[in-house]
């Protein structure tokens with residue numbers, strides 16, 4: 001099987017984010033790393049290719065440094081071809097995931113025929129997770145989200161996806177777009193040799209300067225939308241410690257039980 | 267740590283840590299140590315990562331890393347289990363010895379055998395030829411275009427695992443000049459390994475006798491000229507000495523890590539024992555010796571990267587580091603007190619594992635002879 005995996009280099013905080021005196025969230029960050037779920041997507045693609053002369057193309061859109069880091073990390077894992085996606089169409093809304101998805105769909109079309117287009121279920125830095133749905137929608141392909149098990153049977157893929165109420169299983173004929181969770185597999189470690197080769201490997205470039213996969217009006221509207229963003233606040237946990245010491249107070253056990261009952265724990 | 271690592275080296279060290287955390291868990295290491303076994307399947311992930319061919323040039327299927335970088339990676343691996351590390355080191359050192367004196371075809375042939383994930387071994391020692399390597403008695407007799415190999419080798423690392431050997435055999439009675447080196451594939455038939463040596467330490471590493479019984483190899487398998495076998499062996503040992511030393515640095519670093527952690531936790535007289543000067547002295551010496559050893563290995567590796575034979579430096583590094591590790595591991599046990607001798611704690615194994623490092627690859631006594639001979643030569647005019 002031949003797969004295309006869209007991957008992203010993400011910058012992750014290495015310290016706990018804190019508010020500075022300007023009211024801005026700041027944290028020390030790593031250099032760009034390959035988005036964790038994308039490693040699972042690459043592994044899923046490698047497993048479909050292993051022993052079958054299959055290929056794994058990886059492609060990435062983003063800042064030059066992040067893209068290169070992600071692509072070289074993917075080559076080190078065993079990807080066969082790596083492509084940088086360039087486009088000026090997205091300047092205003094680079095964080096608009098639906099628009100990014102359309103550009104990636106356009107890139108997929110240019111890059112050839114693939115049995116499966118993989119993505120990770122979400123990027124750590126823009127966790128809305130719309131990109132893969134937008135790719136599938138633009139290419140008119142079936143789409144399965146949050147897949148956590150995948151098997152091939154001829155040109156059929158059987159999958160298990162996760163949703164709130166449990167697991168959903170089914171079969172789909174390729175080509176299809178699949179986003180995977182970090183539970184789908186355990187990504188392999190790169191070999192030292194492929195890592196060295198990946199360091200010097202040529203990266204291809206594909207430039208997207210017009211959109212053909214969806215109609216122009218739809219594109220104009222989509223690309224002018226403000227980026228959708230979601231802020232997640234972590235509620236402050238109120239903590240209170242009460243210590244009942246048996247040595248100080250022979251009522252302490254019943255006081256403790258009382259307290260636990262009031263809080264509904266017992 | 268005193269070495270300045272490049273970003274790439276840091277990345278490699280992270281990779282090997284991730285690998286070893288998963289593959290060489292304390293439970294796995296303990297079980298192999300207790301049973302004295304070397305389960306082949308434990309090496310599958312190492313082969314997949316190419317850990318057995320790190321410093322082999324890419325054109326022969328290796329990763330093409332420098333000796334210096336390879337040594338850093340193996341130091342880390344040895345801190346988990348030096349027996350595991352030496353199994354891989356012995357494999358690439360055997361290939362290296364073909365590279366030193368063999369043709370490109372021979373190297374490629376040997377590399378093609380081990381690249382997919384096979385072990386190799388270096389068979390020099392015999393029951394009566396240890397330090398005196400020139401007294402090898404196993405024979406290679408020329409028959410037309412072939413040689414027939416006969417004889418017993420002792421203490422061979424990877425003896426029962428190897429698919430291919432580099433063996434030193436006698437081709438004439440001319441003493442040291444009567445030895446020749448051969449590539450011997452297991453598939454030739456007539457090769458049998460004895461039982462796994464029941465050793466005090468390094469118990470995961472497979473050590474066996476190997477018997478060669480009328481093993482027929484083509485003359486094309488001879489490495490270098492007839493009569494040059496001892497030179498092939500000694501040049502290969504020059505290189506491997508610094509690798510043995512890097513493994514010992516790994517053991518020392520482990521001893522230090524365990525000792526400091528324990529000394530901060532263990533309280534006597536209401537104070538952590540790290541507050542006591544006598545304990546501090548042991549820790550400080552251990553840390554200093556570890557740093558010095560690591561630097562010495564690094565420098566020798568860099569010289570090897572520049573093409574030096576490191577005859578003197580390899581011997582000095584091996585001797586200094588493998589002597590230092592004895593005291594470091596013994597002090598680690600001392601710092602753990604009674605718990606130190608218990609097999610439920612990690613340091614007694616370090617003490618057992620490190621002893622053999624003073625013995626193999628040339629004993630530390632004979633290394634000192636080599637160092638003195640080199641000095642004598644250097645100061646000869």
Ligand SMILES: Cc1cc2nc3c(=O)[nH]c(=O)nc-3n(C[C@H](O)[C@H](O)[C@H](O)COP(=O)(O)OP(=O)(O)OC[C@H]3O[C@@H](n4cnc5c(N)ncnc54)[C@H](O)[C@@H]3O)c2cc1C
Pocket residue numbers: 356387388389390391393395396397398420421422423424465468473622625626627628629630631632635
């Ligand atoms: C775990 C293990 C793995 C090994 N792996 C391999 C392997 O893969 N391949 C291989 O070929 N061999 C291997 N060996 C063999 C190893 O190289 C020899 O054990 C070593 O060279 C010492 O030889 P010996 O044991 O015969 O000791 P001996 O040579 O008998 O030495 C006994 C003592 O005498 C001292 N001595 C001897 N001669 C002199 C001298 N001239 N001056 C001063 N002191 C001297 C020695 O230093 C030592 O203290 C291995 C050994 C062990 C224990």
